[in-house]
Amino acid sequence: MNKETILKVKNLNVELNNKKIIENLSFEVKEKETLVILGPNGAGKTVLFRALLGLLPHRGEIQWQKEVKIGYVPTRLSLTKEIPLTIKEFFDLKPSTKNMAMGPKEIIEVLRTVGMVDSEILEKRVAFLSSGQFQRLLVAWGLADNPQILLFDEPMSGIDIRGQESIYNLLEKLREERNLTILLITHDLSIVYKLADNVICLNKKALCQGPSVEVLTPQHLSKLYGGEIKFYQHKHT
Amino acid sequence: MNQFILSLVTGIFIGGVAGYLGSLMVSKRMALVGGALGHLTLPGIALALIYGFDVSLGALPLVALGIILIWLFEIRTKLPTEALTAVVFASGVAVAFLILPSEKTVTALIGDIAQVELYGAVISIILATIVFFVIRKIFSKMVLSNISEDLAKVQGINVKKYNFIFLASIAIIVALGVKIVGGLLTAALVAIPACAARNISRNLFQYTYGGMIIGAASCVVGILLFKLTGFSAGPLVILTSTLFFLISMIFKKD
Numbered sequence: 068m069n070k071e072t073i074l075k076v077k078n079l080n081v082e083l084n085n086k087k088i089i090e091n092l093s094f095e096v097k098e099k100e101t102l103v104i105l106g107p108n109g110a111g112k113t114v115l116f117r118a119l120l121g122l123l124p125h126r127g128e129i130q131w132q133k134e135v136k137i138g139y140v141p142t143r144l145s146l147t148k149e150i151p152l153t154i155k156e157f158f159d160l161k162p163s164t165k166n167m168a169m170g171p172k173e174i175i176e177v178l179r180t181v182g183m184v185d186s187e188i189l190e191k192r193v194a195f196l197s198s199g200q201f202q203r204l205l206v207a208w209g210l211a212d213n214p215q216i217l218l219f220d221e222p223m224s225g226i227d228i229r230g231q232e233s234i235y236n237l238l239e240k241l242r243e244e245r246n247l248t249i250l251l252i253t254h255d256l257s258i259v260y261k262l263a264d265n266v267i268c269l270n271k272k273a274l275c276q277g278p279s280v281e282v283l284t285p286q287h288l289s290k291l292y293g294g295e296i297k298f299y300q301h302k303h304t
Numbered sequence: 305m306n307q308f309i310l311s312l313v314t315g316i317f318i319g320g321v322a323g324y325l326g327s328l329m330v331s332k333r334m335a336l337v338g339g340a341l342g343h344l345t346l347p348g349i350a351l352a353l354i355y356g357f358d359v360s361l362g363a364l365p366l367v368a369l370g371i372i373l374i375w376l377f378e379i380r381t382k383l384p385t386e387a388l389t390a391v392v393f394a395s396g397v398a399v400a401f402l403i404l405p406s407e408k409t410v411t412a413l414i415g416d417i418a419q420v421e422l423y424g425a426v427i428s429i430i431l432a433t434i435v436f437f438v439i440r441k442i443f444s445k446m447v448l449s450n451i452s453e454d455l456a457k458v459q460g461i462n463v464k465k466y467n468f469i470f471l472a473s474i475a476i477i478v479a480l481g482v483k484i485v486g487g488l489l490t491a492a493l494v495a496i497p498a499c500a501a502r503n504i505s506r507n508l509f510q511y512t513y514g515g516m517i518i519g520a521a522s523c524v525v526g527i528l529l530f531k532l533t534g535f536s537a538g539p540l541v542i543l544t545s546t547l548f549f550l551i552s553m554i555f556k557k558d
Binding site for chain 1: 330331333444445447448450451452454455457458459460461502505506507508509510511
């Protein structure tokens with residue numbers, strides 16, 4: 068694995084309940100790259116993330132850069148209303164930030180990065196946040212121990228358009244400011260053009276992969292989603 | 305030592321830790337499991353009362369057996385835990401009533417803290433203290449895995465291991481709890497103080513330690529009332545916590 072490669076996946080196969088979910092997937096992610104994983108529902112996108120994180124049994128090779136710090140933002144986490152958890156306490160649940168002795172100042176700092184700037188934010192209850200705010204909080208939580216790579220599973224699901232836009236801006240900002248490598252799962256093609264360096268079109272297998280401008284042809288997309296899909300890239304001048 | 309003081313101190317420790325552990329059980333929607341496990345202890349309590357040994361000693365193996373059975377049935381049948389808990393605990397109650405002499409029935413069902421002996425009290429206090437520190441140690445990991453198992457695992461938390469420790473702690477507290485409230489009322493011992501604390505707390509810290517304080521206070525007031533009125537201590541402890549719960553609704557935060 069060369070120095071710049073942060074993740075190398077070779078012949079990855081994942082089977083769940085005797086059903087093949089991912090077949091012979093191979094790819095590499097370089098440092099500071101943004102890789103988007105695109106695909107219809109049930110294509111195995113989340114399964115791929117969970118396999119990469121070591122949460123699922125798999126065959127094949129998943130090789131992370133040595134001692135790499137990974138941040139993970141899962142999709143559609145339910146807000147637990149049963150527990151009266153404050154934002155400060157939510158951060159305290161994270162073992163790695165606890166070890167870093169992350170104080171209120173550092174937490175406020177990372178919350179500011181994701182655009183949460185309320186002065187009494189730390190005592191706010193997690194359960195009272197809107198879904199967009201909660202998504203931001205999860206990003207901040209994922210960033211709290213300064214990971215080099217962020218795995219981001221459908222950050223837009225359940226968020227209104229305005230919220231979506233700001234989450235994208237946020238991702239863009241993070242990439243610039245923190246030199247983050249980003250792996251992003253999404254359905255949303257507009258994002259891919261804006262953010263992605265590389266794309267994997269996943270539907271069990273990789274139907275196409277490579278630089279986004281090259282691989283996102285109408286032919287590939289209709290193969291991926293089935294049927295006619297046209298998407299015209301907006302070129303800003 | 306004065307029997308009353310002994311009962312009171314034992315009650316404070318068991319009730320307090322039950323309230324503390326209860327906050328975690330309520331947030332995992334497991335409060336009624338505490339009750340089912342309590343019912344399951346009845347055959348053990350029955351044997352303890354017949355042969356004159358400590359009721360918690362009789363209760364503990366049965367709770368452990370119950371947890372293992374539920375776990376095994378779950379693997380084998382894939383039925384929901386809650387349904388299997390019903391199967392197991394009802395069987396426990398049935399066995400208890402086959403062997404339980406009728407004059408011991410009330411004690412088995414609602415407990416009798418006044419019967420606690422010095423060695424039983426000391427062991428209860430030590431065990432409750434150990435459970436408290438164990439739960440305090442695993443608390444944040446349990447809450448995180450409750451929010452998302454994946455997030456917890458990515459953080460290197462061994463969710464299965466902590467779930468097992470959690471279940472073992474529940475088993476011990478239920479077995480100790482039957483001393484105060486018998487096999488019938490253990491759900492209340494873990495659930496009501498936590499629910500009351502939940503109503504008046506603004507954050508996790510207030511919730512968990514509120515549960516502990518209300519649990520301990522319920523035992524103090526209940527046992528004092530028992531001393532004054534002569535009614536059974538178990539129901540008085542539970543009704544005291546119910547009163548705390550009702551009061552907490554007046555001051556509900558959200």
